[in-house]
Every structure is written in C-alpha cells, then in structure tokens.
Amino acid sequence: MKNKFNKGQGIAMLVVIALILGGLAYYTSIILSSTGVGEDKSIKLGLDLAGGVSITYQVEDDNPTAEQMSDTIYKLQKRVESYSTEASVYQEGDDRITVEIPGVTDANAILEELGKPGSLEFQTSDGNTFMTGDMVADAQATSYQNNMGNKEFIVELTLTEEGATVFGDVTSANVGKNLPIVYDDQVISNPTVNEAITGGKAQITGMESYEQAEALASSIRIGSLSLQLSELRSNVVGAQLGSAAISSSLKAAAIGLAIVMLFMIIVYFVPGVAASIALAIYTCLVVATIYLFEITLTLPGIAGIILSIGMAVDANVIIFARIREEIASGKSVGTSMDIGFKKAMSAIIDGNVTTLIAAAVLGLLGSGTVKGFAYTLAIGIILSMFTALFVTRIILNALFAVGLRAEKLYGRSKERKPFRLVEHRGIFFAISIVVIAAGFIGMGVHASNGKALNYSLDFIGGTSTTVPFDKSYTIEEIDADMVPLVEAITGDSDVQTTQVQGSNQVIFKTRNLTLDEREQLNQTFVDKYGVDDKEIQSESISSTISSEMRTDALKAVLIAVICMLIYIWFRFSDARFAVSAILALVHDVLVVLTCYALMRISVGSTFIACMLTIIGYSINDTIVIFDRIRENMKGIKVKDSNDLREIANKSLTQTLSRSINTSITTFIMVFMLWLLGVATIRDFSLPLMVGLISGSYSSVCIATQLWFVFKRKIGKHKIADPQN
Known part of the structure; x- marks a missing residue:
C-alpha cells in the first residue's frame, strides 16, 4: 500500500483513528472498571482473582484404585474445561474428588448442568450390557445441513480402541435393531443401528434441538467416568488473591505502556508516535477480544497480556529499522516507507506464523492452563500483526501526508562495521x-535432599486445612497475619488461601504436613484465634496438574x-x-x-x-x-x-x-x-x-x-x- 493520502485525507484519517481509539478506550474502560465488581463480571476471572464454585464428590465404589482415581480426575478435568480452561480437579483424601470452577457463583446451577456422575451402559435390545461408559473417549453435540437444506442435530461419539472393537462387532450383528443407552438405570437414548459402525466413530441422530443433543452428549461424557460419584458438599469460594493483585497489575501495565511509548518516540521519532498510537489500539483490542470470546483471565493471564504488549512493538521495530536502512541508501522518505514495509513483511509473517503454529497445537492438544495460555497467545499474535502491518502503516502514511516528511523525523541507520560475533x-x-x-548440578544437589525443583501444590499436592473462624477476615488480613504463621510452622513459602463464601471458613493449602505439623498448626489457630480444634479439618490433596x-x-x-x-x-x-x-x-x-x-x-x-x-x-x-x-x-x-x-x-x-x-x-x-x-x-x-x-x-x-x-x-x- 503506497502512500496515496493527500493532506486532507491524512487529516481525515487521523481524526478517524482518534475516534476509533477513543471509542475502544471507552469500551475497554467499561470492561476493566467492572472487572471483579458485583455479580456480573465483564471478563471471566479465574479462582485466583474472583473465586468460583468448589464441588467435592464422594466416590461410591469401594476401595478405588489409584489408576481409577487418576482416570476419573482426568476425564472430569476435560469435562469442566467447557466452563473454563482454568478449572481444576484434584483428589482429596483417599476417595474424594474436588472440582473448582472459576467465575461462577451458583453451585446448584453447576451441579445441575454438570450432571451426577453415574453408570453408563450400552445395551442390546434384549437388555444385555455390551459396553460401558469408560469405553467412550468423547461425546460432542453438533449440527449439519441435510440434503433438503434442513439443520440436523446429532451427537458424535469417539470410542476408545477397545470400545471401537466391541461396538463394531455388536453393530454388525444388530443392524436394524435398537441399542439403548442407559444412564443410572434410565434409558436416555434408544438409537437404531442403520449400518455396521467399525471406525471408532458413531453418530446419534434424531435430536430435536442442539440443546437436546448437548444434554445427551453431556450425560454420556459424565457417565464415562471410571468411578461413580455423589455430591458430598459444594461451596462458593472467594478469590485467592486480593483486589490489590488486579489493581497493581493494571498499574504496572499502565506505567509500562507509558514508558514503552516514550521509548519508541525518543528512539524512532515520527514512526514511534505512529507505533504508540497503534500500541494503544492493540491493548484495547486485546482486552475487548478476551471479553468477547469469554476467555477466563487469571493472574498469569494478565501477565501474559502485559508481556504481549511489549512483544507487540517487535513488528514495528523491524519495520522502522528497514525504513531507516532505505533512507540511508539514498531513497526518499516516502519510498523508504513503502519498501520498508515490504521488506519487513517476510520476517514478521515467518516469526509470528511460527509462534501461531505453536499456539494452535497447544490449544488443540493441551489441557487446563496450557489451553488457556494458547488462546491468549493466539489473540496477541493475530492482533499484533494486524496493528503493525495495517494500523501503524495507515497512521504513518497519514502523518507523512499532513506534512511530517523531513528525513530527520524518521532517522537513518548508520553504517557499522560488522561485529565479529561468529568468531567468538x-x-x-x-x-x-x-x-x-x-x-x-543445582538440581542434582537438591534432588539428593528430596526435590530437584521447588515443586508447588499444583505439581505434587499437599495438605488442605479448613479453619472455621468466629468472624470474617479480608484477604489482605489473611495474607498479612495468618499466612506468615502457617509459613513459620510448615516452612512452605507457597501457601495458598481460599475463603468459603457465606461462612467464616478459610482453606489453607500447603505442602504435605506430618501429623505433628498438622497438630501444631491446629493448636496455633486455637491459641491465637480461639478456633474450636474439633472443627478444623485437614485432608491430603493431590496435585491440580x-x-x-x-x-x-x-x-x-x-x-x-x-x-x-x-x-x-x-x-x-x-x-x-x-x-x-x-x-x-x-x-x-x-x-x-x-x-x-x-x-x-x-x-x-x-x-x-x-x-x-x-x-x-x-x-x-x-x-x-x-x-x-x-x-x-x-x-x-x-x-x-x-x-x-x-x-x-x-x-x-x-x-x-x-x-x-x-x-x-x-x-x-x-x-x-x-x-x-x-x-x-x-x-x-x-x-x-x-x-x-x-x-x-x-x-x-x-x-x-x-x-x-x-x-x-x-x-x-x-x-x-x-x-x-
């Protein structure tokens, strides 16, 4: 895109850019001002920033094996990711599983929507069970246009290797017959076999609506768990971090953004001004996109956005360096701008597409926080390319058109003797x-003492201690007064705290504690806060990852x-x-x-x-x-x-x-x-x-x-x- 703006068009374009930036800034301010305030949050926030629902299930099977517990936890994790990629599932004690879903405040609604994990069986028409739910790898509701142009709603089943073999044999022998799907002794679907299904994929047709298809898919997914579960308790839990976490991060972003803009203007002059305006637009677009796509935002997510703001400058720096090189070769500013953008294109595209490939793979194959990170990364990459290649170019051309054409306003690269970096x-x-x-070597030394790396609860699990206080404490009070006490007794510098909404209970998650350490911790709460020792509950918990x-x-x-x-x-x-x-x-x-x-x-x-x-x-x-x-x-x-x-x-x-x-x-x-x-x-x-x-x-x-x-x-x- 060559510079085709005349002065009037340049002024008009700058006015349009200013209006767009103003509108985006206003929209972003509304989103950020309401984040974490009231019941209806603009951006979905993670457990660390806004709290959510905590549901604990009791395993009904006797003496569940570690493999069964692990398999059930993993399948539940994949199930609850439909609510949030930041949801976590972990084992509590020997036979309980806790699910934590951020950004929601109605435990009953989640329980009803999630469904009761129960037994799922696939039966023949005479009532014999030939396949159980654990042979179903996934079930998803979807739709398509039939030959008449009407929308059909279906449930697509993906079977395990064992399930595919069994299903293929049974459907081959039962063409034209019904194969009921039974969930907790209730027939939830009674499909007819139209043909032998041998590829490990199956479709259940005849759904009246997408909602009906999704309800059936949900029941099949939750029924494919290795163990039967029943609800033990459910709570709405508060944020793990105080409001200071959000405010300090936003303050850091604002100050950092201002410094980066100042740096760009000082180093690159007029192009730096264009990049700063584009960077402001980019920041607003990232916030708006996260809101519109309902991506759950955690503290690391905020950090990732702040990091992406710094990285978004990269494409502009590549372009501006190219422009200066062309000016130094004797070309005019206008020609140098056009050539600079063209020459920078391949480096920008290759660098960003390479990272985008990584984001796509992580989003498709990852789970939990990995999937959430991939979404945020992909958004940042796409928007940074858009603002650098289009927005910055339009602004720069408009500034050039209104009269900012002097070579000194753009700079020229200096001829340098090549540094002998390869020789060294x-x-x-x-x-x-x-x-x-x-x-x-450091990991080896520490491994001899038990831990090569300082793994947190997320990786190795620990002990969860629920303490019922006689009054409610703020997160800041808990962090300032109680956490240091827990750290002193446990020697754990990574104590995690959660408040149970509607009660004065606080949950402290630490490394695995011995019986003596648990008793010492409990006695400390009794002595300092007058807590009833009998009401303090301690449980071993598994890793959330x-x-x-x-x-x-x-x-x-x-x-x-x-x-x-x-x-x-x-x-x-x-x-x-x-x-x-x-x-x-x-x-x-x-x-x-x-x-x-x-x-x-x-x-x-x-x-x-x-x-x-x-x-x-x-x-x-x-x-x-x-x-x-x-x-x-x-x-x-x-x-x-x-x-x-x-x-x-x-x-x-x-x-x-x-x-x-x-x-x-x-x-x-x-x-x-x-x-x-x-x-x-x-x-x-x-x-x-x-x-x-x-x-x-x-x-x-x-x-x-x-x-x-x-x-x-x-x-x-x-x-x-x-x-x-």
Missing part, C-alpha cells in the same frame, strides 16, 4: 554450557516444536536453519529451568505458562535474524566459510538494534510487573525476565553461530574454512 562462538557456547550445567495433564502439555509442546521445525525448514529451504532455531529454543528453556533450580522459585501452574512464553518469544527473535541471513545470501555464491562468516556477521549487525530495542520494550513491561506486582506474580515475572535476556542472547550469540557451524560442516557440499 566458542566463548558464547562455553558460557551457555556453564550456565546450563550449573542448573543441572495431573500426570495426564503434564503428559498432554509435554506432548503438545513436542508436536508444536516439530511443526515449527517443519515450517522453518519449508520457508527457508534449509533444515539447518530449523535445527539451529530449535536448539536455541531448547537453550532458553534450560536457562530458565536453571533459574528455577538455583533460585528455588516455586514451580506451579505459572511455570508452564512461563516456559511456553519463552518458547514463543525465543523462536520469534531468532526467525528475524535468519530472515536477514536468507536475504543477504540471495544472489551470492559462497566460496568458502569466510564468505559465510561475513554474511552471518553482517546479518547479526543489521538486526542487532532491533533485537536490543525489542528486548528493552518487552523487559520494561515485565520489570514493571515484577516491581509493582504481588508476590505470586513476582515468582512468574522473575524467570520471565531471565528468559527474555536468554532469548535475546541465544538469538544473537547462539542460533546464528550454530547455523554457521552446521552450514559449514553438514551437507552435500561442505564449505572449506581457509582459517583452519
């Missing part, structure tokens, strides 16, 4: 090896990495680019892991979000440099490794200012979050800052150097090195 690759590799080795969820997360990350590798290989037509980028990504993950190991930062649900954020950031940073290498290699015949070395050093030097400026803007946002945030968010922000530094370091000092080594030594035609 041995030093860079050694530094990384030492840092990562320190992390493994089950082994199946961890497996899902690991599987999703591995598949995402493979997909990114294939995409980079395809786009750059060279597997060495892809392998180098992935190794740099692994490097950053290990460096952040070292941070967790040596600083003993609590490894909880935010750990997964932190690692996923670093993966997205690292790959984006590396792709930009590789894009410049690809461009500089066009039309050049590489004779020996000296030529290859010069190309690599030149590309690194050309993109160095972009790498530094993007890192600064992103670091500012996270640093403000660390500086002003509550303790929980600081444990998330600190390793993120380490990851940002590592991501920039690996892109500049590791990834390109690895590519140089691979390019020189691996392939059909090895490149000679005259220096060796």
Whole structure:
C-alpha cells in the first residue's frame, strides 16, 4: 500500500483513528472498571482473582484404585474445561474428588448442568450390557445441513480402541435393531443401528434441538467416568488473591505502556508516535477480544497480556529499522516507507506464523492452563500483526501526508562495521554450557535432599486445612497475619488461601504436613484465634496438574516444536536453519529451568505458562535474524566459510538494534510487573525476565553461530574454512 493520502485525507484519517481509539478506550474502560465488581463480571476471572464454585464428590465404589482415581480426575478435568480452561480437579483424601470452577457463583446451577456422575451402559435390545461408559473417549453435540437444506442435530461419539472393537462387532450383528443407552438405570437414548459402525466413530441422530443433543452428549461424557460419584458438599469460594493483585497489575501495565511509548518516540521519532498510537489500539483490542470470546483471565493471564504488549512493538521495530536502512541508501522518505514495509513483511509473517503454529497445537492438544495460555497467545499474535502491518502503516502514511516528511523525523541507520560475533562462538557456547550445567548440578544437589525443583501444590499436592473462624477476615488480613504463621510452622513459602463464601471458613493449602505439623498448626489457630480444634479439618490433596495433564502439555509442546521445525525448514529451504532455531529454543528453556533450580522459585501452574512464553518469544527473535541471513545470501555464491562468516556477521549487525530495542520494550513491561506486582506474580515475572535476556542472547550469540557451524560442516557440499 503506497502512500496515496493527500493532506486532507491524512487529516481525515487521523481524526478517524482518534475516534476509533477513543471509542475502544471507552469500551475497554467499561470492561476493566467492572472487572471483579458485583455479580456480573465483564471478563471471566479465574479462582485466583474472583473465586468460583468448589464441588467435592464422594466416590461410591469401594476401595478405588489409584489408576481409577487418576482416570476419573482426568476425564472430569476435560469435562469442566467447557466452563473454563482454568478449572481444576484434584483428589482429596483417599476417595474424594474436588472440582473448582472459576467465575461462577451458583453451585446448584453447576451441579445441575454438570450432571451426577453415574453408570453408563450400552445395551442390546434384549437388555444385555455390551459396553460401558469408560469405553467412550468423547461425546460432542453438533449440527449439519441435510440434503433438503434442513439443520440436523446429532451427537458424535469417539470410542476408545477397545470400545471401537466391541461396538463394531455388536453393530454388525444388530443392524436394524435398537441399542439403548442407559444412564443410572434410565434409558436416555434408544438409537437404531442403520449400518455396521467399525471406525471408532458413531453418530446419534434424531435430536430435536442442539440443546437436546448437548444434554445427551453431556450425560454420556459424565457417565464415562471410571468411578461413580455423589455430591458430598459444594461451596462458593472467594478469590485467592486480593483486589490489590488486579489493581497493581493494571498499574504496572499502565506505567509500562507509558514508558514503552516514550521509548519508541525518543528512539524512532515520527514512526514511534505512529507505533504508540497503534500500541494503544492493540491493548484495547486485546482486552475487548478476551471479553468477547469469554476467555477466563487469571493472574498469569494478565501477565501474559502485559508481556504481549511489549512483544507487540517487535513488528514495528523491524519495520522502522528497514525504513531507516532505505533512507540511508539514498531513497526518499516516502519510498523508504513503502519498501520498508515490504521488506519487513517476510520476517514478521515467518516469526509470528511460527509462534501461531505453536499456539494452535497447544490449544488443540493441551489441557487446563496450557489451553488457556494458547488462546491468549493466539489473540496477541493475530492482533499484533494486524496493528503493525495495517494500523501503524495507515497512521504513518497519514502523518507523512499532513506534512511530517523531513528525513530527520524518521532517522537513518548508520553504517557499522560488522561485529565479529561468529568468531567468538566458542566463548558464547562455553558460557551457555556453564550456565546450563550449573542448573543441572543445582538440581542434582537438591534432588539428593528430596526435590530437584521447588515443586508447588499444583505439581505434587499437599495438605488442605479448613479453619472455621468466629468472624470474617479480608484477604489482605489473611495474607498479612495468618499466612506468615502457617509459613513459620510448615516452612512452605507457597501457601495458598481460599475463603468459603457465606461462612467464616478459610482453606489453607500447603505442602504435605506430618501429623505433628498438622497438630501444631491446629493448636496455633486455637491459641491465637480461639478456633474450636474439633472443627478444623485437614485432608491430603493431590496435585491440580495431573500426570495426564503434564503428559498432554509435554506432548503438545513436542508436536508444536516439530511443526515449527517443519515450517522453518519449508520457508527457508534449509533444515539447518530449523535445527539451529530449535536448539536455541531448547537453550532458553534450560536457562530458565536453571533459574528455577538455583533460585528455588516455586514451580506451579505459572511455570508452564512461563516456559511456553519463552518458547514463543525465543523462536520469534531468532526467525528475524535468519530472515536477514536468507536475504543477504540471495544472489551470492559462497566460496568458502569466510564468505559465510561475513554474511552471518553482517546479518547479526543489521538486526542487532532491533533485537536490543525489542528486548528493552518487552523487559520494561515485565520489570514493571515484577516491581509493582504481588508476590505470586513476582515468582512468574522473575524467570520471565531471565528468559527474555536468554532469548535475546541465544538469538544473537547462539542460533546464528550454530547455523554457521552446521552450514559449514553438514551437507552435500561442505564449505572449506581457509582459517583452519
């Protein structure tokens, strides 16, 4: 899109942009002002910010096995994700399962909608059971247009491998007959077999409405649990963190955003002004999109948004650097703007599409917080590309049209002698090896004492202590007075607290406590607060991140990495680019892991979000440099490794200012979050800052150097090195 605005059109466009920004800002302010206030919250908030419903089920089966409990918890987790990706399910004691769903206040409505977990059987027409609910992997309501153009509502069943075999045999022998589906001795559907179903997929047709199809699918899903459950108790629980958590995070976002805008204007002048306006629009669009798509927002989610604001500047920095290069080559400002956007396009698209691939895989295959993170990441990527490639361009063209055309208002890149970064690759590799080795040594030392990493309740479970006080306390009072007492007795710096609404009960979740520690903790509450010792309840609880969820997360990350590798290989037509980028990504993950190991930062649900954020950031940073290498290699015949070395050093030097400026803007946002945030968010922000530094370091000092080594030594035609 060339600059075609005249002065009048430029003024009109700026007025339109101002009106759009004003409208978005007003809409966003309404959403944020009502968040966490009253019954009807604009944005769905997680348990940590707004509380929700806690339902505890009693297992009716005698002596359930650990495998049955684990399987039931996992299936319940997948079931309640329809309410919120941030819902959690964990074991309490030996035979109870607790479900916590954020953002709702009516336990009875959830119980009615969720349904009572019971026995599900598939029977023949003469009443013989041939298949049970645990052979159903999933059931979903859907619709389609039939040949007459009418909408049909159906339930699609996905069977397990065992279920597919059994179902195929029975349907083959019962074509034309009914096969009743029985839930708790009640026939909930009586479909007729039209043909043999042998592929592990089946459809139940004849639903009158989508609601009827969804009700049947829901009953089948909840009936596919390994164990039968009955409601033991249900409560509405308060937020785990005080209102200060939201206000301090919003304050950090506002201050960080202002600093980033000021930085952009000082460094890039008129383009910086355009980027700042686009960044404000981007921020409003992110908030509005989260609200419209009803994405549950937790404290790590807020941190993720704040981080994405810093990363959203990245595309603008790439474009502005290109514009300055074109101006330095002697072209006019208008021509340089047009060429700058065109040349920056491939780097922006490749970097963001690579991260978007990861988000898509994580969203499809992940569960729990991983799925929620993927949604937020995808929204941030799409909106940042839109604002950088379209909004920033329109604003910049409008500013140019109204008379801001002087070259000094845009700047020009300075000719720099290439930094000899490739020659020092041995030093860079050694530094990384030492840092990562320190992390493994630290984990080894701590492993000898029982825990390689400082795992929180989310990963290893612990003890839940419910204390009935004689009056209601605020979250701030609990954090200031009671939590330090619990920490002193348990030695646990990651105590989680939850208030039970409608009562004076407070739930304290800590690491696993011995019987003596439980008695000491109970006595402390009796002595200091006059609590009745007999009314204090203590139960062992399992991790909220089950082994199946961890497996899902690991599987999703591995598949995402493979997909990114294939995409980079395809786009750059060279597997060495892809392998180098992935190794740099692994490097950053290990460096952040070292941070967790040596600083003993609590490894909880935010750990997964932190690692996923670093993966997205690292790959984006590396792709930009590789894009410049690809461009500089066009039309050049590489004779020996000296030529290859010069190309690599030149590309690194050309993109160095972009790498530094993007890192600064992103670091500012996270640093403000660390500086002003509550303790929980600081444990998330600190390793993120380490990851940002590592991501920039690996892109500049590791990834390109690895590519140089691979390019020189691996392939059909090895490149000679005259220096060796």
